[in-house]
Amino acid sequence: MADMDEGTPNDQEQNTGESAAQPTGPRKPGGLRGALASRGMRWGTATAVYVGVVAAALIGVNLVGAHIPTQWDLTFNHNLTLSAASRNIAAKVTHPVHIIAFERPGGTTGAKVSALLQQYQTASHGKITYQVVDPAANAALAVRYHIKSYDTVVLQSGSHTQTVSGSSLTTYSSSGQPQFNGEQPITNALLQLASPTQMTVDFLAGNGEPNTAGGQLPDAVLALKNQGYKVGALNLLTSHGVPSSVSALVVVDPTQDLPTSSVSALKKYAAGGGHLVFLLDPSTKNLKNLTGMLAGWGVKPQNDLVVDPSHSSQSPVFIVPKYGSSPITAPLQQANYATLLLGAQGLTLGKAPKGYTVTPVLTTYGGGSSSNPTSFGITNLSKLQTTGLHYTKGQDIPGPLTVAATVAGPSGKAQFRAVVIGNAGFIASAAPGQTQAPINIQGNRDLFLNSVGWATGRSQGITIRPRPSLNTQVFLTSGSTSALVDTFVLGVPLVCFLLAAGAWWTRRRL
């Protein structure tokens, strides 16, 4: 700006010898020619030209700048930056997809959606386009897509449409704090557009498992729904078998053993190329039917409590296992996300049936001495309270221990796939008073979704999910509220007024 006058008519006039000391002298009458030649007219013309040139330059800079996608996401966990997985999915879009976000003008959710949609567009190299529309101002468009509320996002590709409701863009923490989580449903809708067939994932019920239909495990259920799965519950005693429409059946920590009829139904489902995910905590009860079935596939739960003091968080039983070579954990390893399992049991990997493959997914660390191994499994759970978390040679199982494994086979079109994880608590939602849900810790959610994704064979489902937001809840007592009012509504303004009075008094005395 300091050089803004360089090359101005002022300089030009001084260069031509005209005196700046006579800028407003009387103009000689000379008609139009004289007027055009007058200093005022020349300055006016020059100013108009300058303003035009600078305006054009600024408009040009903005036109270019508006297409620069570079931005810095300063949010906690980069919640407004697309994950690599979503970018990959967007990059693989083959047919043009147009996204219409029906947003309230100036709304926060709309701005966040826009920020994401811009990144989808960039990642797709223009295959994905978007527009943000105020449904009140564009009623015809809103009616056409049956829009009933703000923050609804419609994805259209050819004749196929997918609608993301406003409620699915926001999740709520255990403390009730709303958290924008728009990436998951939008990416899922993109996946749905690519393969319109919706997969069904059922949770087994009737044997003391968490009642997902009754609202238990809400975060796990929502995570699956956000991945595009239709989620339900299945009681084998009433259904008399696993319906063929079920893409995967999730068995979460039954507290009672499975009846033989249920085991038979599961074996039949497995033989037909079924997909099963078992999440099993150690139990003091004898679940011989369930254990026997799993042992038949080469994975036998040890029913012990895994302890690893050197690779744990807060408690020796809150273990951080290491990843095996599996597509389930490969993205987690790549993104450097740990999984934390509280109260896991080990799995004994036996001989798999012919044509089947058993692969360890999560293991504890080996090492240490024979009397003090790095990790171990305490087998006597009933006496745990009295014996404590100490290794007893000859009784407990020394590490390394497998805590998750997969079974697959035989190779062919209808391949049976099962994931067995010796822990169920890692998909739990936050208990009252708990600041963070176990499923939201590090890569726990990813471990669950990747397991289901691998079991169903939906390779694109094996991804890193967006991270949850920071817990921003505030606890204010009446005392702290009063202190805030006193400081900010009274104190600071009063100080400023006193300074104003001081300034006024000083000037008055001068």
Added chain:
Amino acid sequence: MGNFGKWWVVARREWQVAFQAPLAWVLLALWMFMGGRFFVGSLLGSRSTDLTPVFWNLAVLLIFIAPLLTMRLLAEERRNGSDELILTAPVSTGQWVLGKYIGVLFVWTMFAVVSLLFPLATSRFGAVQWGVVASSWLGMWLFGAATLSMGLFASSLTSNQVVAAMLSFAVVLLFYGSTWVPGHGLVGQLMTYISLPSQFNNFTLGLVSVSHLIYLVSLCVGFLFLAVRVVDLRRWT
């Protein structure tokens, strides 16, 4: 004295004059009073350390404060005839106007720095997203810088401070409420683009975009340039 020194002298003088008069302190008091009410209301209402509503409201208050901070800058010089002295002073119009702008920008920066008391206090009661605070603060500062440049331009148009303030308010309101007029297609996109709230919005979310930085800096440059041309035009016609 180099070019830097010339506008710096003007800026320093402007800054000192501003705080030797009661107006800046009174405006700061009102701004913090209103900000304090929003702040406490936001904490009690949302029970969250999210300060987005507070920064929004602080920025909206600028619509009223910026005209009052800038109305004096050039209008008073013109009324007193002291702008004629620039003709003989070893400072160009550009340096003079830039100095005035930087001076009032210092005043505004002090306002903005004081507003950081809100997130600092909030951090005592819960986890604050400092990244979002930083981007919101930057957005608010740029919002203020843009409105001040509009105010300076308005102040260059008249010798009457009240008229300057009203003109400034009108210009700021034009850029603030451009989306209030329903527009479709290209016009709608243009109205959204030039709208200060739509540009500010991403900052409050924690996103700092090159495009938004370019727009807000462009506004500052554009209105400063206009102010320089107006002063120059008046001087030489």
